[in-house]
Amino acid sequence: MSYLKPLFRHPKLPKNKLGYTQKEYEGSLSTLCAGCGHDSISAAIVQACFEMSVEPHKVAKISGIGCSSKTPTYFLGNSHGFNSVHGRMPSVATGASMANKDMVYFGVSGDGDSASIGMGQFVHVIRRNLNMVYIVMNNGCYGLTKGQDSATADQGSRSKAGSVNPFQAIDLASLAIELGATFVAQSFSGDKQQLVPLIKAAMHHKGFAFLNVISPCVTFNNNPGSTKSYDYVREHIEATSTLDFVPEMPEIKTNYEKGKSTRVAMHDGTLIQLNKLATDWNPEDRVSVANALQHARTKNEILTGLLYVNTEWKDLHGTLSTCSTPLNKLKEAELCPGTEALKEINAGYR
């Protein structure tokens, strides 16, 4: 087995605005199973960061435990990383974000890490609207411990060993919308055309951006009867829209049919251009999104694309009114302003 990727690249590899090629955004060679959906998601993150000309040192990848949480080794090798305790990625991300709000935070988690051991952390990080991209690589099983059903395995889904899952699944996207997450998307590892713009948009969303990505486990959950296999997902996928992430104010080139095209303006002036395929759904209306998800579930369909976005709610730093300079950049003089200043503050409480 190869542990090292050859160093040669295509001599005509395109360069981004920083003059980097995609090579500068790659990580080590994956040691996950061949064909793992997680590797496709890693590749989508690499592509998104390359195309957005993100400076690698301004990104931090934080993960918990599991196959999914191993992946930060396999992308953005020149960025910061923290492999934390099982299910505790949101706490570490919160701490990191508090110390330095100027970074892009990628939280990478799995269905076990988020929907089981880390559920408490997951719901609270949504409640706090932490400015981060939270990706769940969702394969419906515990791949690292030989494929037991996870909390997101669909009821009735058959495992590789033949047993049928008797429990209801936790729908992370519905849960996130219910809890008031401000950016919720769902996608499939096998559809980079959709996944890459979603990641780009999520990076630009100021607040908690949740991406639930169905990612087949080729080794333990790609069998007939499984609802997270490549074949099943491809057959049951339903996109809400096609989506373009527009980094700068563009001239409008395509005329979408009226009522079918929506633009969502992000905080930083970037735009999401949505060409809606679903009619009874409005990405800025929580109720319609919740309905659409319920409808899809009754029809055994997997709804993908950008489901919900809300750009009005403040992120954690906004709610806490933290200072504009990241805390880690404050000098001693600013942090310890001296006895005079202390007196003044104390006087304020009298």
Place this chain on the structure above:
Amino acid sequence: MPFFIKNQVSDIKPILTMKPTNTKDPEYYHKVVDCQYACPAHTPVPEYIRLIAAERFTEAYMVNWESNVFPGVLGRTCDRPCEPACRRVRVEEEPVAICRLKRVAADNKGDVKQHMPQGPLPSNGKKIALIGGGPASLTVARDLAPLGYEIHLFDEQKAGGGMMRSQIPSFRLPEEVLNEEVNFILDLGIHTQFLTYVKSLKDVLEGGYDAVFVGTGAPKGRDLPKLPGRKEADKNIHIGIEWLAGVAFEHTKSIAQKVIVLGGGNTAMDCCRTSRRLGGKEVKVVVRSPFDEMKASPWEKEDALHEDINIIDNHVPLSFEVKDGKLIGMKFQKVKPVYDENGKRQLLPTEEDDVFIEADEVLIAIGQENSFPWIERNIGLEFDQWGMPVVDETTFQSTNPKVFFGGDSAFGPKNVITAVAHGHHAAVSIHLFCEGLDVYDRPSPYTNLVSQKMGIHEWSYDSSVAIDQRYIVPQAKKSQTLKDRKKEVELGFDIATAYKETQRCLNCDAQTVFTEDRCIECDACMDVCPTSCITFTVNAEEPELRQNLLVPAENLTQDLLVSKELKTGRVMVKDEDVCLHCGLCAERCPTSAWDMQKFLYNTTKANQMITPLPLIEK
């Protein structure tokens, strides 16, 4: 009305698309092995490089010997068309030192004779005459002797080898190396008639031969008969190839101190370097074309410069200057190259003063020509307007069906490896002809495609890609080599360096074989490919498809491997251009839709032709 609409790519499939690649065509994978494809004899290069890496030098030698007949000679003197073709130059600067690795196999081989056909060979009752004892004729002899042909070889020199003996100096090709490889062939029971100049093809044809092969090369060196002073100074002016032959057969043992060599090809390089060894102190090569456009191989020019030879370019000879009946030098006109919009070159005078260069002797090495004064024009053998025999490019048969040509005598001067390739083709034709079969009904090449899988993620070839730069072949000290004309300059790689050089080979014969039915379109191969060769996309016409790949496939000399349509309506397209054959696509493939399979391609040789078995009725 459906609540949601499916957005599958198949909905936007264009009408005109590329057809799935036919990998059953032996030439498809052959083309991927760039070195082998570029080699006129199609020697399976990666195959013997791996054998050298495994220190199996005897086997490596035999792979070469089967294909190119003179591994020791070619490992030193080949024009190496394989090296500029090497895939490595498309990802870094220098190709694998293929030629010099071949020499390593020859230098370190064990008993190779046991693997060669062993005499006495049973006779098939047929008789062949070979005119000329060079590489083409010897190849025909090697291929036909094992089939039982009685072979008579005629050459005017005292030993076989042709221009390999008369024109390649010993400091590049030691005589022992040449003798050994010529003798491997002559020992197959060839009837040699050396020191015999064939004066009449008609006589030969009347000698009862079933077929005649002409491999007489391009024996006539070009002269400058009209240049003023040519006649007066004749004593001190020599034709390059004749002079080199004189040196090789030890008729010429010295040269004056100041020498001018005219010409910019490899013969000119051999002339100037030989002059340095025979007493030439101030040796100058004077050439019409600019230095970079000289015909000589870059490494030959380098070696000449290293031996203090002055190469003066952009000088056109005007006259031989004679004083008191003795050559004193030459006059040249200075020119500069001018290119028109088609890149065609013209040499225009610079208007500067003519240049006089002192010289005691001049060697003219400005090309060589064919010459067939010994072939009668009334024996059914047509010649074209340039005095060249009319020879079929596939069969090498002349218009006299009994007479076949090969080597330089067929289509003009080329090189040893081309002559060998001609020899193989001609031998096949001669065998078909003598069997009474159609010479155009030629057997297909032998091909084989075998999986290299040795476990879940293991290959039986070394798939890692070394980033080492090309290693330099050590040379003997100049102080020694210039003293002794027979002292070989290049020392060859030692085994340790050779091993490192072998690791630079990308194993292009380990083909990436794709089986559509197994693919689940997880895109893992596309993600992992270090050189972005693989794209899953919607099919289109070739020019459009080439542009739609992850990195546009702009090298049109390299093919696209296009799959049948996959489940989602896309196709897999692989640009063969910069594939490193690292096997990562196949390692990351969960369903073995990708497999690394070793492709072996051997051109048909007469000695490997199998008589078809009679069909058994069911």
